[in-house]
Amino acid sequence: MNYQSNHHTGKSRLLVFGTSLLLIIGMLMVNSCKSPKEAVEEPEVELTAEKLIKEIKLKEFNAESIDGRARIQVGLDGMSQSFRGHIRAVRDSAIWVRATVLGFEVGRAMITPDTFQLIDRVNREYMKMPLDVVAHRYGLDVTFKQLEQLLTGSPSFDDVVVRKLDMGNPGATIAGFIDNMQVLYKINGQQLVERFTLMDGNGRVVRSDNNQYKQMGDAGYFAWDRQITGTDGVQEFYLNCEFLELNVEDVPTLPFDVPSRYDRIE
Secondary structure (H helix, E strand, O other): OHHHHHHHHHHHHHHHHHHHHHHHHHHHOOOOOOOOOOOOOOHHHHHHHHHHHHHHHOOOOOOOEEEEEEEEEEEEOOEEEEEEEEEEEEOOOEEEEEEEEOOEEEEEEEEOOOEEEEEEOOOOEEEEEEHHHHHHHOOOOOOHHHHHHHHHOOOOOOOOEEEEEEEOOOOEEEEEEEOOEEEEEEEOOOOOEEEEEEEOOOOOEEEEEEEEEEEOHHHOEEEEEEEEEEEOOOOEEEEEEEEEEEEOOOOOOOOOOOOOOOEEEO
């Protein structure tokens, strides 16, 4: 009986974690707010890469808001679960995610530039803490801007020190560093980021594969299919996100009412 209860709680917590995983996994990816390093010793390579990066940025997704629905599958610590996600965001203001299974809401997450909130419908619990505290708990720095970049599938090139540029036919690969982390960008023939990989010296590796790009009018190109995988050297996780609908024209509402009977957790 206890096993079933704990197993049920573990599965439900995975659902809720998956709700916010799409957002907080950016913690594992990049801290682009540090001071840039010294210039590399290969100016001709840097200039070529700089030109390519400028061309890539011309196609980056830049909508002021999104309102989308996605099919999400998340796996962590040997458990996996599939659910539907309703994802909304307003640039520089808030990111909102709602997870449902068989039409029933199991969790809801809200992130603003300074706060992370999570409602666990299954266990009737609520969590609210400063975003920097969440980052400290994971031992990593994170910014709201980085979470936005992850959500839109546009990994930042800020503060990247380029070490190598390999031109393919078609496409290219850009390798370099952000502080003490190695980064690798795989660019496809349409000059869109097809794969982004980040590795640090502690065995942490995160890879994001972006597929099914579609042009969203003047808002640029959006990757409708994402596969994010990673490891910290001990645990492994994955997240597959397939967008089914996307509206970039209307600014969405972000309802987040916490029932008074829910337990507050830290």
